Amino acid sequence: MNVLIVFAHPEPRSLNGALLDVAVRELKRLGHEVQVSDLYAQGWKSEVDRADFPSLADGERLQPAAASKQAFEAGTLTPDVKAEIEKLLWADVLILQFPLWWFSMPAILKGWVDRVFAYGFAYGVGEHSDKRWGDRYGDGTLKGKRAMLVVTAGGWEEHYSARGVNGPIDDLLFPINHGVLYYPGYEVLPPFVVYRVDRLDDAGFGPIAEGLRERMRTLATTAPIPYRRQNGGGYLVPSMQLRAGLENPGTSGFALHLDRARNSGQGGKPRPLGSFPRHADSGSSTVDDLAT
Numbered sequence: 001m002n003v004l005i006v007f008a009h010p011e012p013r014s015l016n017g018a019l020l021d022v023a024v025r026e027l028k029r030l031g032h033e034v035q036v037s038d039l040y041a042q043g044w045k046s047e048v049d050r051a052d053f054p055s056l057a058d059g060e061r062l063q064p065a066a067a068s069k070q071a072f073e074a075g076t077l078t079p080d081v082k083a084e085i086e087k088l089l090w091a092d093v094l095i096l097q098f099p100l101w102w103f104s105m106p107a108i109l110k111g112w113v114d115r116v117f118a119y120g121f122a123y124g125v126g127e128h129s130d131k132r133w134g135d136r137y138g139d140g141t142l143k144g145k146r147a148m149l150v151v152t153a154g155g156w157e158e159h160y161s162a163r164g165v166n167g168p169i170d171d172l173l174f175p176i177n178h179g180v181l182y183y184p185g186y187e188v189l190p191p192f193v194v195y196r197v198d199r200l201d202d203a204g205f206g207p208i209a210e211g212l213r214e215r216m217r218t219l220a221t222t223a224p225i226p227y228r229r230q231n232g233g234g235y236l237v238p239s240m241q242l243r244a245g246l247e248n249p250g251t252s253g254f255a256l257h258l259d260r261a262r263n264s265g266q267g268g269k270p271r272p273l274g275s276f277p278r279h280a281d282s283g284s285s286t287v288d289d290l291a292t
């Protein structure tokens with residue numbers, strides 16, 4: 001398989017850098033082709049601005065979505081964005097790897113999404129009418145490919161559990177897993193999340209590295225998060241609300257968009273929460289206290 005890892009950490013000698021090496025080595029050992037977009041090393045420009053649209057006339061008002069559409073169709077997106085789009089088309093699997101910063105991805109990675117997921121490529125795809133609301137959430141340009149997150153977090157796993165004060169990790173990652181990855185068509189695998197990392201030592205690193213290797217070995221076979229397909233008949237058009245009665249009893253919010261029956265029959269096990277807990281007792285850390 002072809003695997004693209006988009007890596008968002010400023011320090012190659014970080015824990016994230018070490019985990020990137022683990023993943024790349026394991027993927028290559030398995031015979032996969034690997035490309036890494038190391039965003040800090042590339043000097044990735046994260047903000048969307050006029051410079052992204054060289055064909056925009058001087059003085060013309062910048063409308064980012066319209067400009068993105070025009071530039072994608074005309075082939076005038078900037079070379080850095082075109083190169084990332086080529087990598088996405090090449091890759092069978094996309095991995096986004098990052099430290100959890102303020103409950104989300106670092107700004108440089110958000111800016112990669114903002115600029116690379118162009119109108120006509122990742123959104124604005126397909127028929128929009130009173131019968132169909134585009135090719136998204138299960139359809140789209142990247143349909144047939146798989147994606148997953150590799151995330152490190154300072155906070156404890158319990159803090160991210162169903163009743164944890166930070167909110168459940170699946171809810172926090174929903175905008176990325178569902179909104180960014182499932183939207184343009186990826187099947188999204190459960191994330192690999194490592195908790196309580198700030199005081200990690202060599203003894204703690206080994207099992208985490210092995211957990212990541214195992215996820216690299218099972219990229220093709222892991223059951224995806226069973227998000228509902230937008231165009232599978234479950235949603236009303238044009239309100240795009242889930243039809244009454246389809247929800248699993250007692251569910252609301254983000255969980256409405258999970259079809260728990262979906263993976264059954266594919267040989268896939270019900271989804272484990274995908275996370276890799278670290279149980280070593282490390283006490284509190286400064287970053288835990290600050291933001292987690």
Ligand SMILES: Cc1cc2nc3c(=O)[nH]c(=O)nc-3n(C[C@H](O)[C@H](O)[C@H](O)COP(=O)(O)OP(=O)(O)OC[C@H]3O[C@@H](n4cnc5c(N)ncnc54)[C@H](O)[C@@H]3O)c2cc1C
Binds near residue numbers: 018103104153154
């Ligand atoms: C701006 C900001 C916002 C944040 N917001 C949040 C948040 O919202 N939620 C949350 O949970 N956390 C948050 N954090 C914490 C953040 O998620 C962690 O600091 C980050 O995930 C750690 O990853 P790292 O790669 O930077 O680790 P590093 O700091 O590089 O390493 C962490 C530990 O792992 C050890 N280590 C590194 N490499 C190895 C190796 N090869 N072998 C063994 N040990 C190793 C290091 O010695 C260190 O003890 C935030 C941090 C910042 C800076």
